[in-house]
Amino acid sequence: MKRIKLTVAYDGTNYSGFQIQNNASTIEGELKKCLTALLQEEVELIGASRTDAGVHALGNVAVFDTDTRIPAEKISYALNVRLPEDIRIQHSCQVSSDWHPRYQNTIKTYEYRIYNRPFPNPVVRLYSHHVYWSLDDSKMAEAAKYLTGEHDFASFCSAGAQVQSTVRTIYEAAVQAEESGMITIRLKGNGFLYNMVRIIAGTLMEAGRGSLPPEQVQDILAACDRSKAGPTAPAKGLTLMGIQYL
Amino acid sequence: MKRIKLTVAYDGTNYSGFQIQNNASTIEGELKKCLTALLQEEVELIGASRTDAGVHALGNVAVFDTDTRIPAEKISYALNVRLPEDIRIQHSCQVSSDWHPRYQNTIKTYEYRIYNRPFPNPVVRLYSHHVYWSLDDSKMAEAAKYLTGEHDFASFCSAGAQVQSTVRTIYEAAVQAEESGMITIRLKGNGFLYNMVRIIAGTLMEAGRGSLPPEQVQDILAACDRSKAGPTAPAKGLTLMGIQYL
Known part of the structure; x- marks a missing residue:
């Protein structure tokens, strides 16, 4: 199991914010859907900032744990192919398994x-x-x-x-x-x-x-x-x- | 009859260019539709630049002739209320009746x-x-x-x-x-x-x-x-x- 850090850019215009919701389109929801399809495993995301509906980001951060053999640096490319064009991963890399996007300075x-x-x-x-x-x-x-x-x-x-x-x-x-x-x-x-x-x-x-x-x-x-x-x-x-x- | 000059800004993303077409959404088509509704008369537009599909403008120019009693400077405001949000008049004013947006230096x-x-x-x-x-x-x-x-x-x-x-x-x-x-x-x-x-x-x-x-x-x-x-x-x-x- 390894932990992957994503740097995420998005145009928030058409989303009900970052955090996943049942009946609305969200950034986290899109990321999770595309990650699950790519990695063929259930993925839990932890986001750094739960931006509101309509707010944009050039560098929000999220992590997830995976068993995939896809190299960490390549996940950005593989995800971008699947994501809608208003969400684009800017960077992906492996971090230590206790690295948390929120509980840090x-x-x-x-x-x-x-x-x-x-x-x-x-x-x-x-x-x-x-x-x-x-x-x-x-x-x-x-x-x-x-x-x-x-x-x-x-x-x-x-x-x-x-x-x-x-x-x-x-x-x-x-x-x-x-x-x-x-x-x-x-x-x-x-x-x-x-x-x-x-x-x-x-x-x-x-x-x-x-x-x-x-x-x-x-x-x-x-x-x-x-x-x-x-x-x-x-x-x-x-x-x-x-x-x-x- | 007076001639009105419009300075027009638009996001060309959702349009098949400036010039009016029968079965496609165009900048000229939208302008004409909103002008006709505003002035309650048939309006012919002459555009300065027939930008292509997807091209944007901050300052394209178009003129039309009208009998309206709406002051020339107020037409911008009245039109903007009717236009879709990806087209916005930046300025309207009266010009001489022989002023042509294309045949000039x-x-x-x-x-x-x-x-x-x-x-x-x-x-x-x-x-x-x-x-x-x-x-x-x-x-x-x-x-x-x-x-x-x-x-x-x-x-x-x-x-x-x-x-x-x-x-x-x-x-x-x-x-x-x-x-x-x-x-x-x-x-x-x-x-x-x-x-x-x-x-x-x-x-x-x-x-x-x-x-x-x-x-x-x-x-x-x-x-x-x-x-x-x-x-x-x-x-x-x-x-x-x-x-x-x-």
């Missing part, structure tokens, strides 16, 4: 993309959130800098999350504006609470539009109250860029 | 995008051509520079095109590589022959892969023979960025 990188132009752009519509009023990206960047460091992010966590602690560390919170109208929020941290990136994006957009003074992010953090932060930004703007295992 | 800008990584990336799959062998973008840029200026581009024109002259001027032919693996070929010119950008992209990819010395582009141009150039690159990598009227 990691740095996760997320990007939230906002297309900020008067009219929507059809070719980016599935991978960004369209905002037609003008956003001041320098104000967004200013608001973002208050997020870096170790904080209690309870204000940036949707109700219903079951976590022991809402303290997390953000290593980088950058806002980059391109000439095309795309504004990208990049967050690197040691962990993210439920909807945390989307609530941060919703809050930074309020700062960008002028309805929230950037320095107020400090008060929002201190309040530990979800109602003090901005709205949860739509899923389609969010992409899990990668997970770095330390 | 213009600079057209096209981009051809190549995703150059070992594995496909699902979130860019619809808007770029995936090449898994490594391309040398500096060789592509070197090959591209021979294209600038006035040349007979007969070697870069698919058979079946009915044009009087195959001489065109390219003002800019740039190749830009990003860290993400995306290579963008940007071409600005006073006109492009049938499939010209896609044949140029196919030829530059041969240069990037090392199977065509960059300076050989000069011989290809001189030959005026389609068979001397590279293959026609797939439609989905191509985007008409905009048309500048001089």
Whole structure:
């Protein structure tokens, strides 16, 4: 028995999220179906990040145990032939049998993309959130800098999350504006609470539009109250860029 | 009667090109249907560029004549409400009644995008051509520079095109590589022959892969023979960025 680690990219548009469900199409469900067909054995997957419906990923991670004689590095190719074109394995390799994608120190990188132009752009519509009023990206960047460091992010966590602690560390919170109208929020941290990136994006957009003074992010953090932060930004703007295992 | 100019963006994935057809979904067909419903009159459209099936646009141009009392600038908003989400008007304005989108001096800008990584990336799959062998973008840029200026581009024109002259001027032919693996070929010119950008992209990819010395582009141009150039690159990598009227 060996444990295989997969790095998985997907377009989340047509899926009800990562985690397997009975009556809905999910990333895990597709992976499991194709793995079972490829390996001719029942496979249990453990995913690193259970991304929500509509969220994209370039580098989510999952592991499974197998007796297959297919070399670990070749599994990526063999799986990609079977997977739908909106899911593509980027890398496969063997890891030790106790290697777990969640119970480890990691740095996760997320990007939230906002297309900020008067009219929507059809070719980016599935991978960004369209905002037609003008956003001041320098104000967004200013608001973002208050997020870096170790904080209690309870204000940036949707109700219903079951976590022991809402303290997390953000290593980088950058806002980059391109000439095309795309504004990208990049967050690197040691962990993210439920909807945390989307609530941060919703809050930074309020700062960008002028309805929230950037320095107020400090008060929002201190309040530990979800109602003090901005709205949860739509899923389609969010992409899990990668997970770095330390 | 007034003439209205539309600047149109679309995701060409699900269309059989711009030009109206009887039994296929096209950009022009969708525009005409929505305009007729909006204005309650029969509308004839004249498009600037009849992009092929699968080709995208951020700034194609079309005009139509109408008696409507809707202000020209508001037509964009009214149309966008009716159009499918993969077509979006970017701008509408009135032009003089003899303003024609084709019979004028213009600079057209096209981009051809190549995703150059070992594995496909699902979130860019619809808007770029995936090449898994490594391309040398500096060789592509070197090959591209021979294209600038006035040349007979007969070697870069698919058979079946009915044009009087195959001489065109390219003002800019740039190749830009990003860290993400995306290579963008940007071409600005006073006109492009049938499939010209896609044949140029196919030829530059041969240069990037090392199977065509960059300076050989000069011989290809001189030959005026389609068979001397590279293959026609797939439609989905191509985007008409905009048309500048001089």
